[in-house]
Amino acid sequence: MSKLPLVRMLTYQDLGIYPSATRAVEAAIGRIVRKLVSLFDPIEALVAEYDRRQELEDTEEVDGDDEPVAHTAEQDCLHRGFLELVKWIPSVRTALVTLAPGELADLYAKLAKGANGDDVNSVRAAMVEFIGKGAKDPLVATSRHNRGLESDVTGPLLFPVEYDYSDPEIRAKVINGDPDFPVTADSWPRSLYQNGVYDPTDGEKGLFKSLSLLQTYLHIFTSPKSAVKLETDAEQPETENIPPSEPPRKKRKVTQVGKKSVAAKVSMRRVTPRSIAYAAVHHRFALSDAPQWNETDGAFDYILYYNNIVDWFEDAPGPVAQKTVDDLLAWWD
Incomplete structure (x- = not known):
């Protein structure tokens, strides 16, 4: 573990929780893992990938082999996840070299305790404030009523960008599960795009700039109040006279933190890719009509x-x- 960069130790006090509250500590640390490190990967898998690479490096040093080793995309993702783990919870680094196997297993179990159930329910309720306020049949905070592909409110946002929602025939095929028009994670949903608009000539224009996605992020990482108050000019379309390096300004910075927000507890000063991915998953799930959390829809x-x-x-x-x-x-x- 000596090759890892030195970073500040995250203590229980940093989390605003003290060792006497053991279960609360475990849950808080677990939530950090899921929000900032990896929503789905087991901690053991992240550590195993780091160990695998260390063993490869040791073998190369012994054999004098300077040829770079090719890793799969999945292995690279796991390794980046491990680096995020020791960045946000540096004490893990010491634990991996000092704890016995049984103690490590206990540590992994504790780190995995942070469920995302609270965010599932709170984002579902908050979506009522984010979209569809003027709809004839608005969203209901406590239910999945009027959500999913069939809804006039959420349907356009859940549609894969490759499909023309305005075409009644295509819309019917998508809603009815036509195998020629699948809804899979291999396509971006319109909910990720600024104003829900996809430009087929530039598929990355407006991507990850959806106002409701921004609000979901703020709801999770700063406070529900900051999400509701987010200035709507964040959703204005880009114009030609704004250079690409100077995106539209938002009156309220995404990284503004509250006293006890998730971001404040871990000294999170910048938005991270994995925190955006975490918010995007909850954002998409809150738009769906799935009755309960599941890894597939x-x-x-x-x-x-x-x-x-x-x-x-x-x-x-x-x-x-x-x-x-x-x-x-x-x-x-």
Whole structure:
């Protein structure tokens, strides 16, 4: 573990919780793992990937082999997840080299205790404030009524960008589950786009700039009040006289933190790709009519959806794509 960068130790006091409240401590740390490190990956998988790479490096040093080792996209994602883990909870680094196997298993179990059930319910209720206020049949905070693909409020947002929602025939096929028009995590939903508008000539224009996504993020990481008060000019369409490096200004910064917000508790000063992915999963789920949390919604796989978003930010295929990512993260900040 000596090759890991030194970062500030996150203590229970940093979380606003004290060791006497053991269960609360475990739950708080677990929630940090799910929000900022990985929503779905087991901690053991992240650690195992780091160990695998360390063993490869040790073997290369012994054999004198300088050839770079190719890793799969899944392995790279797990490794980046491990680096996020030790960034946000540095004490894990010491634990991995000092605890006995049984104690490590107990640590993994504690880190996995942070469920996302609270966010599932609160974002579902908050979506009433974010969208569809003027609809004839508005959303109901405590139910899935008028949500999903059939809803006039949420249907347009859940539609994959490749399909024309305005075409009644296509809309019917998508709603009825026609196998030629699947709704999967391999396509971005319109809910991720600014104003819900997708430009087929530039598929990344407005991507991850949806106002309701921004509000979902604020609701989770800062406070529900900050989400409701987010200035609506964040949703205004981009204009030609605004340079790409200067995105539309939001009156309220995404990283503004409240006294006891998630962001404040972990000294989170910048928006991170994995926190956006976490919010996007809850955002999409809150629009659906699924009766309870599940990793799949028909053919839609939330694990794949989360990983696709993480990879879009963290595994840009070149300098041009990386600049797009950097500009977007600057826009969020």
